[in-house]
Amino acid sequence: MTQKKRLLNHLQSGRSLTRLQSWDLLGILECPARISELRSEGYDITTTMRTVTNRYNESVRIAVWKM
Numbered sequence: 001m002t003q004k005k006r007l008l009n010h011l012q013s014g015r016s017l018t019r020l021q022s023w024d025l026l027g028i029l030e031c032p033a034r035i036s037e038l039r040s041e042g043y044d045i046t047t048t049m050r051t052v053t054n055r056y057n058e059s060v061r062i063a064v065w066k067m
Contacts, residue, residue, distance in 0.1 A: 003028045004037060011045060011067040018050075018062050035065055043067065 006026045010017055022031035039045055048064045 004034050007031065007034050008038060008043065011043075011065065014067075016064050016066040018064055020062075031065075032063075 003026070007017070007022065007028060010026060017025075017031070019031050022028040022034075028034055035045055035047075045065050045067055048066070049061045050064050051059050051061050054060050
């Protein structure tokens with residue numbers, strides 16, 4: 001199964017995904033590239049920015065993708 005297909009299956013199941021989760025759950029390191037490819041194929045994938053605290057206690061913003 002391709003990375004795009006794994007990613008598409010995950011999103012179509014109603015679950016959201018972050019870049020770190022894409023690596024941990026799906027083995028996809030360059031998830032933004034796969035998201036871009038799927039969007040160019042016509043899939044409606046939304047991006048929401050979320051603020052989280054990293055291990056250094058700094059606030060950072062991450063993308064959360066969902067269909």
